[in-house]
Amino acid sequence: MNFKVFCATIKKGIQIRIRAYPVSFMVGCILTSFYTILGSYLMYHYFFLGQLSESFELNARTTDYMSYAIVGSLMYQFIVRTCLNVSRTLITELREGTLESLMLAPFKRTSYFLGNMTMQTVLTIGETAVAAVIGIAFGFRISDFNLYHFIVAISLSLYGFFGLSLMLGCVMLYTRDTYISQNTLFAIIFLVCGITFPKEALPYCLQLFGNVIPVTDAVTLMRASLLGGLTDSEFLYLGLQEFILGTIYIVAGMPLMKHVEHIALEQMEG
Amino acid sequence: MIEVQNLQKIYNVKRRQSFFKSYKESIEAVKDISMKIEAGQIVGLLGINGAGKTTTIKMLTTLIEPTSGTYSFDGINAIENPSFVKNKINMIAGGERMIYWRLTAYENLWYYGQLYGIDNNTLKNRIESLLQMVGLEDKANLPVETFSKGMKQRLQIARGMINDPKYIFLDEPTIGLDAVVTKELHDEIRKLSKVREKGILLTSHYLAEVEELCDYIYLVNKGELVVEGTKKDLTEYVYNRKQYCFSVQGMDENIIMRLHNYLISLDIDVEIVQQDDRAIITSKFELSSALAQFAIKENLIIKELYEIEPSLEQAVIKLSQQICREAESIA
Structure with missing residues (x-):
């Protein structure tokens, strides 16, 4: 890893954000989180009348639905912000006319992407913290906090999200589309990754689909670190699964990105 | 160095035929450089x-x-x-x-x-x-x-x-x-x-x-x-003929005619066009000394005598026209 490129990319990203921070976009993301929490609140209190089935308790490993849904929503916001921005980096360079000058420089792409991921993570943590404060008003309670599990969950989530961002970035750069690809992925994540309800409620094929997206386990791990419900061995097993899945995405994503970069540069001409 | x-570069590009249909096409952007x-x-x-x-x-x-x-x-x-x-x-x-x-x-x-x-x-x-x-x-x-x-x-x-x-x-x-x-x-x-x-x-x-x-x-x-x-x-490469600008005091049609008669003995294909008080001469031969001798022989005072160097722009335009004509004739 090239630390010069890594640090320079973080610095460049922060300088650009300071001059042109997309405040409305940030507010939009927090609002999405707010609406998801509000929707869950209304359903739970007025539709389910505060009653949870046994199957929910069995699969979610908690009886606190609002905290369950709020952790899911916060993680969802985190994924949307990091994934979206990291995967958009190259297509943004292409649109702003800096892709060629970037590709002319002889540096390793990994440092560039990690720099963008780190910069975005720092910004997203701030936004997620704001959304978490809103969640408290809707009944978000951290009932069984485990710092060790929390650090592991954060690290593995970022690892998995980085891999997912690379793959999404490849799709975006290849299709030169950001809107359809990102929204499709985020809709799928919301449906099959256990954001506001346990994935076990879905048909088996969709559960399998959810299992190959490195968000499902990340959300479960994060919930376990805040709300409990998993034994140490279960946590370790899920953590290992998330690590393997993230590795597969990164190992496949990096060379694929390089290939797609070449295609993008050729498409600029052809 | x-x-x-x-050097050759072929792009494989996707072309859209209609909203649902597209086809692949190979474009040879660089053939041989x-x-x-x-x-x-x-x-x-x-x-x-x-x-x-x-x-x-x-x-x-x-x-x-x-x-x-x-x-x-x-x-x-x-x-x-x-x-x-x-x-x-x-x-x-x-x-x-x-x-x-x-x-x-x-x-x-x-x-x-x-x-x-x-x-x-x-x-x-x-x-x-x-x-x-x-x-x-x-x-x-x-x-x-x-x-x-x-x-x-x-x-x-x-x-x-x-x-x-x-x-x-x-x-x-x-x-x-x-x-x-x-x-x-x-x-x-x-x-x-x-x-x-x-x-x-x-x-x-x-x-x-x-x-x-x-x-x-x-x-x-x-x-x-x-x-x-x-x-x-x-x-x-483009202009295999030379152009000269020749001007003397009192330049008129009579002098142009005498000049033509003098130069035709050196180059049967010589072309002379009068532009105001100048003669623009086109020939495949080097004529600058012949033009000077003509002035001496005729007791004329030379105002201008130089070879017109065509600009690169003119050369490229001419070459481009030649290429287009060749392409049309092949078609």
């Missing part, structure tokens, strides 16, 4: 009819790989060692691309310097000298989005020099710039080549620019090399 032999660029030399790449200039530059900068052909960079196989090449080259394109508008001039150069792995002390000094070189030292801390076109272009030149490249590729560098800024850039390009010994490849739509700056020119058409040489070589 950069040396490419028989061989060229050389030496340090301290400005080489022009001129094109007619979608010549594949930008594709050629992209292959030379290793941004894209050629489909076939060889590319030697200071004796090293450039296709297999793109990182080696990237360290020693840079590219400056026309327009307002290749720089971050939301960063300041200094921040732009600093970021690119980091990408090239330049150590911080060297980078600091280099940025300062480059900003001074392009006259932006007072604007170093202003965001690029507040810059005029000319200032952005000057910053691009500084960016293109950040890694102190041995070879620089200039792709339409003065596009959209006014005459004053263009003149300044021309001086800068000349300095880079002649003072700092950089090898430069220049593509431009402005033939006068190529004519003014380039030591050697490659003319390509539809991805193939048509002719190469100095400006003089190119014009001689």
Whole structure:
């Protein structure tokens, strides 16, 4: 890893954000989180009348639905912000006319992407913290906090999200589309990754689909670190699964990105 | 030295036939190009009819790989060692691309310097000298989005020099710039080549620019090399006949007729056209001494006598017309 490129990319990203921070976009993301929490609140209190089935308790490993849904929503916001921005980096360079000058420089792409991921993570943590404060008003309670599990969950989530961002970035750069690809992925994540309800409620094929997206386990791990419900061995097993899945995405994503970069540069001409 | 032999590039592109239907097509953007660029030399790449200039530059900068052909960079196989090449080259394109508008001039150069792995002390000094070189030292801390076109272009030149490249590729560098800024850039390009010994490849739509700056020119058409040489070589290749401007005191139709009768004995195909008080003579032979002798023989006072050197622009236009005619006759 090239630390010069890594640090320079973080610095460049922060300088650009300071001059042109997309405040409305940030507010939009927090609002999405707010609406998801509000929707869950209304359903739970007025539709389910505060009653949870046994199957929910069995699969979610908690009886606190609002905290369950709020952790899911916060993680969802985190994924949307990091994934979206990291995967958009190259297509943004292409649109702003800096892709060629970037590709002319002889540096390793990994440092560039990690720099963008780190910069975005720092910004997203701030936004997620704001959304978490809103969640408290809707009944978000951290009932069984485990710092060790929390650090592991954060690290593995970022690892998995980085891999997912690379793959999404490849799709975006290849299709030169950001809107359809990102929204499709985020809709799928919301449906099959256990954001506001346990994935076990879905048909088996969709559960399998959810299992190959490195968000499902990340959300479960994060919930376990805040709300409990998993034994140490279960946590370790899920953590290992998330690590393997993230590795597969990164190992496949990096060379694929390089290939797609070449295609993008050729498409600029052809 | 950069040396490419028989460079070819085929793009496989997807074309949309209708909303749901598309088909694949192979486009041969560059068919066969061989060229050389030496340090301290400005080489022009001129094109007619979608010549594949930008594709050629992209292959030379290793941004894209050629489909076939060889590319030697200071004796090293450039296709297999793109990182080696990237360290020693840079590219400056026309327009307002290749720089971050939301960063300041200094921040732009600093970021690119980091990408090239330049150590911080060297980078600091280099940025300062480059900003001074392009006259932006007072604007170093202003965001690029507040810059005029000319200032952005000057910053691009500084960016293109950040890694102190041995070879620089200039792709339409003065596009959209006014005459004053263009003149300044021309001086800068000349300095880079002649003072700092950089090898430069220049593509431009402005033939006068190529004519003014380039030591050697490659003319390509539809991805193939048509002719190469100095400006003089190119014009001689196109114009196999010489033109003279001849004017004497009291020039009239009578003198023109006598001149024609005199010259026809030397060249049966000689053509003379009267333009005001001048005679424009076209011949395949060297006639300057014959014209002087005619004036002496006729007791005429010469006002003007010189060979008209066709401009590169005229030569390229004529060549382009010739190529079009040939293509039509084949069709």
